[in-house]
Amino acid sequence: MQKIRPSFVFDENLNSSFLEELFEGDTIYAEAVFEDFLKDLPVYWERVEAAYQDRNLPTLGTSVHTCKTLFGYVGFTDLQELCQQFENKCSVNSPEELRVEYILLIQRKERAQHIIEKEYTRLRLFNGEND
Amino acid sequence: MKLSCIIVEDIQIAADFLRKFCEKSDLVEVKGHFMNVTDALEFLDQERVDLLFLDVEMPGANGFELLDRLTYSPMIILTTSKTEYAFNAFQYHVNDYLKKPFTYKRFLEAIDKLQQQAAEAAPAQQTPVQPTTVNPLPDSDFLFIKAEDKLIKVRKDDILFLESMRDYVKFVTPLKSYITYSTLKNMEEKLIGQTFLKVHRSYIVNINKIDDIRGNIIYIVGNQIPIGKGHKEDLEARLNIL
Numbered sequence: 001m002q003k004i005r006p007s008f009v010f011d012e013n014l015n016s017s018f019l020e021e022l023f024e025g026d027t028i029y030a031e032a033v034f035e036d037f038l039k040d041l042p043v044y045w046e047r048v049e050a051a052y053q054d055r056n057l058p059t060l061g062t063s064v065h066t067c068k069t070l071f072g073y074v075g076f077t078d079l080q081e082l083c084q085q086f087e088n089k090c091s092v093n094s095p096e097e098l099r100v101e102y103i104l105l106i107q108r109k110e111r112a113q114h115i116i117e118k119e120y121t122r123l124r125l126f127n128g129e130n131d
Numbered sequence: 132m133k134l135s136c137i138i139v140e141d142i143q144i145a146a147d148f149l150r151k152f153c154e155k156s157d158l159v160e161v162k163g164h165f166m167n168v169t170d171a172l173e174f175l176d177q178e179r180v181d182l183l184f185l186d187v188e189m190p191g192a193n194g195f196e197l198l199d200r201l202t203y204s205p206m207i208i209l210t211t212s213k214t215e216y217a218f219n220a221f222q223y224h225v226n227d228y229l230k231k232p233f234t235y236k237r238f239l240e241a242i243d244k245l246q247q248q249a250a251e252a253a254p255a256q257q258t259p260v261q262p263t264t265v266n267p268l269p270d271s272d273f274l275f276i277k278a279e280d281k282l283i284k285v286r287k288d289d290i291l292f293l294e295s296m297r298d299y300v301k302f303v304t305p306l307k308s309y310i311t312y313s314t315l316k317n318m319e320e321k322l323i324g325q326t327f328l329k330v331h332r333s334y335i336v337n338i339n340k341i342d343d344i345r346g347n348i349i350y351i352v353g354n355q356i357p358i359g360k361g362h363k364e365d366l367e368a369r370l371n372i373l
Contacts, residue, residue, distance in 0.1 A: 018234075021234045021236070022232060022234050024235065029151070033144055033147075033148075036143065036144050036147070037144065040142075040143065040144065062188060065188055065212070065213070066141075066142060066188075068212060069142055069145060069212045069231050069232070070142065070144065072212060072231060072232040073144050073145070073148070073231075073232045080212070
């Protein structure tokens, strides 16, 4: 990994201290991971939506579990917690009971995706300027 | 010594991080990355590795099912984002547990721990002059177990089963259990034969002592022994099933 570039500061919505420890200042790798996240999340989220539509709660729980892991790699530790709570409820609640939380999860996911899109753009610019 | 490993992980970002950490450390060589248990087992049938980085929740079979089907005992590091698997991890004698996402620092701690465990286990396996368990005659009907600061004579016929406890092995007899510093692999070489059979990565049983078998559980004098999927055929072949 490359030397730390201290001038890059992650978005305040992200767990920046964890991201700094995870990437150890390698903003090139961070850019690659954020790009992979934006590519992978829609694929995994489709599984979440399909499982919810099919009322398949075990698969819904497993699919949210996968998204939870992805959120962790881009510093959304609070969203990870929300995913964990939802995942736990999948084994005890009905789809109707989960509806409000499901909508909240969608909103949080969309917001997260938007933040990462912006962070990815910032990282690209930062890395381009520091080539 | 560099450890050979495979990564069993269905999330590409997580696998990429792990591969990067292995390369950076120069302590672990990645022989392959597999997105599911079936592909990993296919590889492990052909090639042995020192270490598995194993995710638990994957499409199809989960990580513990892979461990059930393994026919040898590499070191295991579970990589998961759920802490609920800690009890299972203990039962399967995994060497460490990394909660995703984890940092390079945490990765190195896990590898250091493995190396220490390997170094501590090595003398017991490699020093023939002071074996922990002595079998004086190849075909004798007894053996000596080094436990409780002495060598204890135990008749092979009295042994119900052996259980791996990481760097120790528990010998269970009807009256007493003995724990000795050794590995199940070491015991396997000394005991496997007419009456002893490995039925799980953590268990060797005395076939003569089996009371009954229900599903994937062997019952021996009130003890329940799991049968690993990779061992079921061997067991059935050894039983006189009418």
